[in-house]
Amino acid sequence: MSPAGSGDAGAAAKGDGSPTVGPERHRNAVQQAAARLFSEKGFTATGVREIAGEAGVDPALVIRYFGSKEKLFLRTMTMSVDFADLMGGPLDGLGERAVAFVLDRTRGLVVNGPDATRSYSAGVFAALLRASDRPTVRAHLAESVEEMFVGLVAGRLSGADADLRARLMAAQLTGLMTAMHVVEDPGLTDASDADIVRYYGRSIQQLIEG
Amino acid sequence: MSPAGSGDAGAAAKGDGSPTVGPERHRNAVQQAAARLFSEKGFTATGVREIAGEAGVDPALVIRYFGSKEKLFLRTMTMSVDFADLMGGPLDGLGERAVAFVLDRTRGLVVNGPDATRSYSAGVFAALLRASDRPTVRAHLAESVEEMFVGLVAGRLSGADADLRARLMAAQLTGLMTAMHVVEDPGLTDASDADIVRYYGRSIQQLIEG
DNA sequence: GTCTATACACAGATAGAC
DNA sequence: GTCTATCTGTGTATAGAC
Numbered sequence: 001m002s003p004a005g006s007g008d009a010g011a012a013a014k015g016d017g018s019p020t021v022g023p024e025r026h027r028n029a030v031q032q033a034a035a036r037l038f039s040e041k042g043f044t045a046t047g048v049r050e051i052a053g054e055a056g057v058d059p060a061l062v063i064r065y066f067g068s069k070e071k072l073f074l075r076t077m078t079m080s081v082d083f084a085d086l087m088g089g090p091l092d093g094l095g096e097r098a099v100a101f102v103l104d105r106t107r108g109l110v111v112n113g114p115d116a117t118r119s120y121s122a123g124v125f126a127a128l129l130r131a132s133d134r135p136t137v138r139a140h141l142a143e144s145v146e147e148m149f150v151g152l153v154a155g156r157l158s159g160a161d162a163d164l165r166a167r168l169m170a171a172q173l174t175g176l177m178t179a180m181h182v183v184e185d186p187g188l189t190d191a192s193d194a195d196i197v198r199y200y201g202r203s204i205q206q207l208i209e210g
Numbered sequence: 211m212s213p214a215g216s217g218d219a220g221a222a223a224k225g226d227g228s229p230t231v232g233p234e235r236h237r238n239a240v241q242q243a244a245a246r247l248f249s250e251k252g253f254t255a256t257g258v259r260e261i262a263g264e265a266g267v268d269p270a271l272v273i274r275y276f277g278s279k280e281k282l283f284l285r286t287m288t289m290s291v292d293f294a295d296l297m298g299g300p301l302d303g304l305g306e307r308a309v310a311f312v313l314d315r316t317r318g319l320v321v322n323g324p325d326a327t328r329s330y331s332a333g334v335f336a337a338l339l340r341a342s343d344r345p346t347v348r349a350h351l352a353e354s355v356e357e358m359f360v361g362l363v364a365g366r367l368s369g370a371d372a373d374l375r376a377r378l379m380a381a382q383l384t385g386l387m388t389a390m391h392v393v394e395d396p397g398l399t400d401a402s403d404a405d406i407v408r409y410y411g412r413s414i415q416q417l418i419e420g
Numbered sequence: 421g422t423c424t425a426t427a428c429a430c431a432g433a434t435a436g437a438c
Numbered sequence: 439g440t441c442t443a444t445c446t447g448t449g450t451a452t453a454g455a456c
Contacts, residue, residue, distance in 0.1 A: 026440095044343040048432060058441050063433060130343040132392050133254040138340075142393045150397075161405060167389070167397045168410050174393065175385015179377070182342050183352045183384065187360075187377045195371060200378050203416045207409060233422070258449060268424055273450060 027065050029055040034062075035076040039123035043073050043131035070136060077124050079144050091156065094208055095169075096201030102173055103193045126181035149173055159210035169207045176200060237275050239265040244272075245286040249333040253283055253341035280346060287334050289354050301366065304418055305379075306411030312383055313403045336391035359383055369420040379417045386410060 033054040037046040048069050052059040066072035089097060102122065128141045149170035154163055176196075179185050188196070243264040247256040258279050262269040276282035299307060312332065338351045359380035364373055386406075389395050398406070 042343045047430095059432090060434080060441065061439095064440090069432065129339070129388070129392065130348075133252045133340040133343070138392065138394070142395065145389075145393050145395070150395075161409070163397060164401050164405060165409055167395055167401075168386075168406065168413070170395075171385040171389035171398065171410075172382055172413070173385070174388050175381040175383070176378075178339070178384050178388055179355075179381035182339065182348065183355050184348070185352065185355070185360075185377055185380075187373060188381065191374050191377075195374060196378065199371070199375055199417060200381075203378070203382070203413045206413045206416050236423090257447095269449095270425080270451080271423070274423090279449065 026055070026057050026061065030057060030062055030065060030072070031076055034072050038073055038077055039121065039127050042127060043069075043137075070134060073127075073131065074136060074140050077127050078140070079121075079124050079148060091208055093201075093205070094153070095203070095205030096197050098169075098173060098204060099176065099197045099201040100193070102176060103196060122177055122181055125177055129178060129182055145170055145174065153208075157208060165207045169204055172200070172204050172207070236265070236267050236271065240267060240272055240275060240282075241286055244282050248283055248287055249331070249337050252337060253279075253344075253347075280344060283337075283341065284346060284350050287337050288350070289331075289334050289358060301418055303411075303415070304363070305413070305415030306407050308379075308383060308414060309386065309407045309411040310403070312386060313406060332387055332391055335387050339388060339392055355380055355384065363418075367418060375417045379414055382410070382414050382417070 030051060034046075034051045037051055037054065048062050049059045051072075052062050055062075062072065063069070066075060125144075128137060128144070132138045132141055150166050153169065154166040157163075157166055159165075180188050240261060244256075244261045247261055247264065258272050259269045261282075262272050265272075272282065273279075276285060335354075338347060338354070342348045342351055360376050363379065364376040367373075367376055369375075390398050
């Protein structure tokens, strides 16, 4: 598909904070390859030997560095709260903005820093949800939802059952992402973003207001 | 936990349509054990040998009967459209009714007929979603959502973008089930059903009406 | 013919050699 | 610190016992 993992090229120098030279470089290469493969092919279909092959290292190193395939998955498929800003606006129209944000990131690819994974992407969420058969993955997913969707808006809602309403709003956003990236309903993925924002956003807004 | 697979006992005679005697009985025992284990422990954590053990048959038979563990999973974790009746009522209050239905079946266990799997349960949905890493499972899930949520209400909505609105409504129901049975948010599972029905139902109703 | 026992293939994980 | 060889466990296929 996309010529993303161009491989050997792009070995340009970094600044100073996070070195791309020395032993760290192998570790980073594994992490980057894993992030790409996991978010594209999923946990099950991605093998340790495949990750190692793309990163240009020995398969045993992958385990040695990260403990297990599952740990590596958890480390790379981590979403951060970088859209705290978006939620920080006025309550008016927050529903529409939240939906628009989710749709905007719908095709986004994973971007990793050298030490921790940053930048949210719907692909990450889908990969987590698809692999939620495993308890550790489920816990990780729950933590992410709590941190990203619930926590950011819970304190801002007023009126009765504010916490419950925030969680129901999180459930709605989860549902939209699930429908688009797991169920992959063509009726949704082919629909115009503007329409989805309008209808779904209005529905969410209903929860934000009492 | 439950003494479900009581095994040898209960070998009572059946009517005439579907025999519980002879070779069919083993097949049925496997299916029943699989349904219970899959919906309780998930696809990955449930082994073929474990299913065979609980059913009291040889592990090889499981594969011989159903082709593969995945095929068996698909066959047992199938939801039917037995709640077509519930959706058949008036459009007024349909949102609340849909949410109430989902919550009602929230703790239901899987019940299988001898030939096909019947009776919807949220556990089945959760098991499917959790195992959606596999393409066949994902296709099966998409089919179920289309058949159960979208198809039943799509023709009934009027106004602009009726199909899109029906799919968005399906996404919301999906989200509620995901939040409760995959993410397992305690703030939702411990909340009163009446509150959830009220808030979430009202939100869904917004989509039903233009 | 139907079930049982055994053998194979593949992936993740480990222990030891350069 | 990095790679080679091996082990374990799971899904799957086959050949033999009643």
